[in-house]
Amino acid sequence: MIAEFDKIIVSIHPQWVQYAKDLIAKYIDDDRIVVIEGGSERNDTVMNAINYIQENFGKHDDDVLVMHDAVRPFVTRRIIMDNIRLAETYKAVDTAIGATDTIVRAVDGEVVEIPVRSYMYQGQTPQTININAFQNQYLQMSEAEQRELTDSAKVMLLAGYQVGVADGEESNMKITRPYDLRIANAIAKEDSDV
Numbered sequence: 713m714i715a716e717f718d719k720i721i722v723s724i725h726p727q728w729v730q731y732a733k734d735l736i737a738k739y740i741d742d743d744r745i746v747v748i749e750g751g752s753e754r755n756d757t758v759m760n761a762i763n764y765i766q767e768n769f770g771k772h773d774d775d776v777l778v779m780h781d782a783v784r785p786f787v788t789r790r791i792i793m794d795n796i797r798l799a800e801t802y803k804a805v806d807t808a809i810g811a812t813d814t815i816v817r818a819v820d821g822e823v824v825e826i827p828v829r830s831y832m833y834q835g836q837t838p839q840t841i842n843i844n845a846f847q848n849q850y851l852q853m854s855e856a857e858q859r860e861l862t863d864s865a866k867v868m869l870l871a872g873y874q875v876g877v878a879d880g881e882e883s884n885m886k887i888t889r890p891y892d893l894r895i896a897n898a899i900a901k902e903d904s905d906v
């Protein structure tokens with residue numbers, strides 16, 4: 713339970729809204745939680761959450777949104793609290809973990825760059841944004857630029873903001889492929905055996 717949050721917004725595929733509401737009602741007793749429809753891309757979902765906030769609570773310069781991927785179930789309180797703490801200094805915070813593989817940039821099947829690994833990180837979530845700053849920049853971007861985004865911190869970088877970094881964790885993995893699910897199930901089982 714993180715007391716710093718005023719609201720917890722679950723933005724989910726429209727077909728799963730009722731299912732999510734039922735699950736939450738069954739397992740979680742927290743009246744800050746609301747379930748809303750997500751969008752077709754991740755930042756459409758972010759914008760839906762922002763619209764919900766502004767329609768229900770108005771617009772405030774210092775409103776902050778901490779966003780997390782549902783497919784990263786092992787996020788820690790430490791990571792979330794670091795995001796909240798850094799948001800007092802930065803208008804945007806990214807969570808990242810140092811790359812252990814060398815990162816290779818390739819175009820059309822050919823390597824074009826091998827950046828120095830010690831500067832390379834893998835982005836995770838939470839990502840934290842000042843709502844007004846994000847909204848102003850995002851709405852100025854073309855649809856093509858918006859579609860190219862794979863995260864929200866980049867929106868803030870493009871707007872010229874410094875983005876703070878919270879240390880991620882290897883366990884804050886994103887369940888994307890079947891193999892990730894096997895690992896996640898093993899971690900969940902290990903945790904429940906303790």
Ligand SMILES: C[C@](O)(CO)[C@H](O)COP(=O)(O)O
Pocket residue numbers: 754781834835836837862863864886888
């Ligand atoms: C934001 C992110 O989790 C950082 O790694 C990632 O970009 C989101 O990935 P998605 O699977 O495209 O939502």
